[in-house]
Amino acid sequence: MPDQPRTAPDAYAPYAPRTATDAPRTAPTRIAPPVHVPGPQGPWDEVHRGLDRFGSAVVYATWGEWLPAALAEPGLRPLLGHDWQRYRGTADAAIRYRFLTSRMIIKYTAAAALRTGPAEFDLAYKLGGRPFIRGLDQIDISLSHTDDLIAVGVCRTGRIGVDVEPADRRMSFELLRGHMCTPAEHAELARMSGERQTAELLRLWTLKEAYTKALGQGLQLGFTEFGFGLRSGGLIAPDGTPAGGGEWAFATHPVLADRYLLSTACHDTGLDPARDTAVHTMLDPAFMAAVEDALTTG
Amino acid sequence: MGVATLVVRTDQLRTGYGTARPRGSVRPEPPSPVTKELIHAAMATTTETTAGTAAAVPGPVGTAHGRAVPAGPPAVAPEEAAALARAARLDALLGDPLDPANPHGLAELLAADTRGEPPVATEQLLTDARLGAEFVPAEFGGRLTRADLLAKVLRPVFRRDVALGFGYGITSLFGTAAVWAAGTERQRADTAGLLLRGGRASIVHHEVAHANAILRDEFTATPGRSGFTLSGRKDVIMNASRSAAWVVWARTAPERGPRSHSVLLLDPADLPAGTVTRLPRVPTPGMRGGLFSGLEFTGAPVPSSALVGRPGEGVALALRTFQVNRCLIPALAVAAADTVLHSAVRAVTPGRGGRTVRRWYKPLTGVFADLLACDSMATTALRALSLLPERSHVLAAAVKYVVPDLLREDLEALASVLGSHGYEHRSPQYGSLDKLVRDLPVAGLGHTGTAACQAVIVPQLRSLAERSWFSAEEPPPALFRAGAPLPVLDYRLLGIASGDDFLSATLAGAAERLAPHRADGGPVTDLAVLAELAETFVNELRGLRARCLRIPETREALTDPAVVTLSDRYALVLAAASVLGVWESRSQDGRDPFLADPAWAVLALTRLGRRMGIPVPELPDGVLDRMLAELSARYRDGRSCDLDGLPLAR
Numbered sequence: 001m002p003d004q005p006r007t008a009p010d011a012y013a014p015y016a017p018r019t020a021t022d023a024p025r026t027a028p029t030r031i032a033p034p035v036h037v038p039g040p041q042g043p044w045d046e047v048h049r050g051l052d053r054f055g056s057a058v059v060y061a062t063w064g065e066w067l068p069a070a071l072a073e074p075g076l077r078p079l080l081g082h083d084w085q086r087y088r089g090t091a092d093a094a095i096r097y098r099f100l101t102s103r104m105i106i107k108y109t110a111a112a113a114l115r116t117g118p119a120e121f122d123l124a125y126k127l128g129g130r131p132f133i134r135g136l137d138q139i140d141i142s143l144s145h146t147d148d149l150i151a152v153g154v155c156r157t158g159r160i161g162v163d164v165e166p167a168d169r170r171m172s173f174e175l176l177r178g179h180m181c182t183p184a185e186h187a188e189l190a191r192m193s194g195e196r197q198t199a200e201l202l203r204l205w206t207l208k209e210a211y212t213k214a215l216g217q218g219l220q221l222g223f224t225e226f227g228f229g230l231r232s233g234g235l236i237a238p239d240g241t242p243a244g245g246g247e248w249a250f251a252t253h254p255v256l257a258d259r260y261l262l263s264t265a266c267h268d269t270g271l272d273p274a275r276d277t278a279v280h281t282m283l284d285p286a287f288m289a290a291v292e293d294a295l296t297t298g
Numbered sequence: 299m300g301v302a303t304l305v306v307r308t309d310q311l312r313t314g315y316g317t318a319r320p321r322g323s324v325r326p327e328p329p330s331p332v333t334k335e336l337i338h339a340a341m342a343t344t345t346e347t348t349a350g351t352a353a354a355v356p357g358p359v360g361t362a363h364g365r366a367v368p369a370g371p372p373a374v375a376p377e378e379a380a381a382l383a384r385a386a387r388l389d390a391l392l393g394d395p396l397d398p399a400n401p402h403g404l405a406e407l408l409a410a411d412t413r414g415e416p417p418v419a420t421e422q423l424l425t426d427a428r429l430g431a432e433f434v435p436a437e438f439g440g441r442l443t444r445a446d447l448l449a450k451v452l453r454p455v456f457r458r459d460v461a462l463g464f465g466y467g468i469t470s471l472f473g474t475a476a477v478w479a480a481g482t483e484r485q486r487a488d489t490a491g492l493l494l495r496g497g498r499a500s501i502v503h504h505e506v507a508h509a510n511a512i513l514r515d516e517f518t519a520t521p522g523r524s525g526f527t528l529s530g531r532k533d534v535i536m537n538a539s540r541s542a543a544w545v546v547w548a549r550t551a552p553e554r555g556p557r558s559h560s561v562l563l564l565d566p567a568d569l570p571a572g573t574v575t576r577l578p579r580v581p582t583p584g585m586r587g588g589l590f591s592g593l594e595f596t597g598a599p600v601p602s603s604a605l606v607g608r609p610g611e612g613v614a615l616a617l618r619t620f621q622v623n624r625c626l627i628p629a630l631a632v633a634a635a636d637t638v639l640h641s642a643v644r645a646v647t648p649g650r651g652g653r654t655v656r657r658w659y660k661p662l663t664g665v666f667a668d669l670l671a672c673d674s675m676a677t678t679a680l681r682a683l684s685l686l687p688e689r690s691h692v693l694a695a696a697v698k699y700v701v702p703d704l705l706r707e708d709l710e711a712l713a714s715v716l717g718s719h720g721y722e723h724r725s726p727q728y729g730s731l732d733k734l735v736r737d738l739p740v741a742g743l744g745h746t747g748t749a750a751c752q753a754v755i756v757p758q759l760r761s762l763a764e765r766s767w768f769s770a771e772e773p774p775p776a777l778f779r780a781g782a783p784l785p786v787l788d789y790r791l792l793g794i795a796s797g798d799d800f801l802s803a804t805l806a807g808a809a810e811r812l813a814p815h816r817a818d819g820g821p822v823t824d825l826a827v828l829a830e831l832a833e834t835f836v837n838e839l840r841g842l843r844a845r846c847l848r849i850p851e852t853r854e855a856l857t858d859p860a861v862v863t864l865s866d867r868y869a870l871v872l873a874a875a876s877v878l879g880v881w882e883s884r885s886q887d888g889r890d891p892f893l894a895d896p897a898w899a900v901l902a903l904t905r906l907g908r909r910m911g912i913p914v915p916e917l918p919d920g921v922l923d924r925m926l927a928e929l930s931a932r933y934r935d936g937r938s939c940d941l942d943g944l945p946l947a948r
Contacts, residue, residue, distance in 0.1 A: 226718065
């Protein structure tokens with residue numbers, strides 16, 4: 001629906017960016033606008049800036065943009081690690097290449113955050129399927145893809161979930177309302193005109209996907225078990241009461257010439273973690289030296 | 299990775315919208331995953347699912363372990379019986395957590411949390427119960443004899459409110475541990491007197507790598523002729539405003555090294571006016587009722603008698619004493635997560651005697667198995683602090699590395715089971731999830747906490763591979779044996795980095811003893827699967843050994859991401875070893891048929907293996923059913939979902 005307004009101020013606008021320095025300690029996480037990263041060369045400084053200032057960054061690209069670099073990558077096997085077998089075992093070329101490029105984008109994005117090379121660490125999966133970087137919990141990651149688009153979120157303050165959908169995807173309110181709307185959401189959507197309703201329904205879907213992915217629950221957590229205030233953009237319980245104390249932040253952005261809608265859910269545990277997410281600085285030198293001393297003398 | 303354009307079958311999609319359920323009602327069966335998949339299909343979405351499914355395969359039900367022998371009433375060491383009696387008394391004093399009229403129930407504790415206040419009445423109850431004496435070693439007049447028993451005594455508090463446990467609290471022990479380990483007689487006597495009178499001590503950390511708010515900033519103590527001059531500012535210190543002792547890890551040397559810090563025991567009343575400023579309280583999203591605030595010293599004179607241990611011993615004292623905290627926090631977090639598991643079972647089970655909604659069997663039994671695995675690891679480590687105090691350092695770090703992360707995952711799984719109930723933040727029945735999700739990161743200290751543990755594990759990997767793995771001797775059986783007497787915990791004996799790993803020997807030994815049960819083409823019994831799982835983890839350790847032997851002997855090599863990653867795999871192997879050690883012991887004493895049965899160990903190890911991405915055998919038929927039967931029984935009878943299965947106040 002390219003002719004539809006996608007940035008109604010009360011509906012789509014993400015939280016206004018603020019500098020980290022003027023944010024109070026308990027302020028909810030703000031979400032930076034997603035960054036288009038069309039290949040391994042970057043721009044990664046935008047990711048660094050997002051992590052530093054907002055605590056998170058979201059990268060998107062089409063798999064076609066990354067495919068040439070992926071196919072030319074000399075160290076593909078170490079880069080894919082445990083995913084190598086799955087890549088090699090996927091018969092359908094389109095699926096195989098999209099899998100490959102999605103892993104490339106995750107690993108390069110995580111590498112940017114960790115200030116290391118993309119083949120230097122392991123991408124692994126939790127029991128619910130959530131991707132994570134083994135042994136390096138300074139960042140949390142999330143992946144979503146649809147059609148041509150791949151999006152990867154990275155966060156240092158807590159969990160992150162991202163979801164992308166084609167902006168022209170038509171969702172039937174009549175068909176889906178019972179499966180994805182709380183009574184409050186239903187009432188709000190029912191009052192809207194057709195086009196607005198369709199657009200809001202899609203935004204709601206991506207927000208719910210992003211939130212359940214941030215929780216690592218995928219298909220487990222039913223969409224009618226929690227809701228969003230369509231105006232506030234905040235999490236609410238099915239009975240309409242606020243469901244979060246500001247730890248969660250949500251944003252929806254149109255990306256790639258408005259062809260896709262990208263929603264992000266970001267959690268802040270409130271620990272005010274270090275801005276430094278580099279892997280080479282994470283082990284305390286004094287603790288390590290004391291252990292080495294003990295090993296030498298013991 | 300499936301990418302598929304699914305055919306839409308609109309006849310399978312229900313219409314109508316979701317209706318709010320009355321609070322306290324049981325969650326119904328739908329929406330099922332299938333329904334949501336259909337919604338995805340209706341949107342022609344291409345969905346990526348990376349989770350494997352552990353579908354059960356048909357096969358004979360496992361047999362009981364051949365070595366299981368029924369035994370008489372459990373023989374429990376007198377100090378353990380006394381600790382359990384104190385725990386039961388405390389649980390009874392705190393009363394029914396679900397009773398809305400109980401001033402110490404969850405309704406009031408959650409309300410205090412919402413107000414951002416400590417629960418005053420409950421803190422007074424703990425003072426009246428002389429809980430502070432639990433943090434003082436018996437030789438100095440308190441009740442602390444063993445760390446594992448301290449965990450048992452504190453669990454009734456943590457089961458209700460982690461922030462209360464910390465704030466009341468256990469942070470007094472974290473601070474005074476340095477005094478028990480290295481203080482003078484006078485310091486010990488003074489500190490013991492303070493805690494026995496119901497006073498508090500604050501631990502004032504030094505700054506560590508990748509510090510968060512709690513571990514950021516530090517004080518500098520400049521040595522002079524008659525002591526030190528203390529300066530600096532730190533904003534987030536638990537109980538700084540109400541503690542009568544501050545145990546400060548202060549920088550006493552400019553370089554970043556193993557002798558850069560010293561520990562100072564300060565009495566706020568002794569500091570001259572104008573040299574210390576108490577900074578305002580800092581609100582925190584987690585442990586909202588915790589009284590965190592800051593301190594600023596401006597040239598405060600500190601006498602040399604305030605020094606705890608030797609000058610420059612701070613980092614070593616941190617490493618030695620933190621290992622107790624690193625075992626205690628996970629053991630207590632298990633109790634807190636147990637409350638959430640009970641609330642999740644409540645959400646999907648009509649009445650005490652009802653049948654749990656089938657859809658939730660898998661997440662509920664999975665979390666139950668994880669709690670038993672976490673408790674196995676934490677309990678083994680806590681007991682090791684008494685039994686093998688010089689050799690427990692790496693295990694303690696591994697426990698703290700593994701357990702908070704596992705529990706965080708488990709809380710997320712339980713959030714799905716609880717569904718909309720999880721947003722009833724003030725409800726005693728269901729409010730614990732939201733609170734623990736916020737409190738647990740503060741208890742575990744997030745990435746800073748895990749990185750501090752990895753800083754202990756990583757430098758030991760190479761020497762463990764060279765000296766210990768596949769050559770260490772197994773620990774004494776008392777390490778795992780329920781009720782067995784143990785030596786008193788002595789902070790002075792705790793060692794750093796012995797280069798020994800007795801649990802790796804337990805893993806190898808258990809795998810060897812289980813080997814005769816391996817199926818090898820025969821019937822796939824539970825024991826056969828357990829044997830295969832044990833062998834899988836032994837192979838993992840073998841692979842780890844090969845990789846760790848190749849770690850170059852340079853400092854730079856230790857910060858290589860690939861080397862840091864090995865600490866994750868190793869910590870999970872130790873978790874598996876703990877499960878096997880505890881299961882073997884329980885199967886031998888045969889007192890508890892459920893713990894003697896391999897089902898829980900099979901499920902726990904299967905989940906650990908899948909987290910490591912290593913191939914694991916299919917779950918045998920009946921494992922989930924037996925786990926669910928036990929979980930249902932414990933819920934129905936009001937018993938804890940840990941290794942002890944203790945009756946809970948209700």
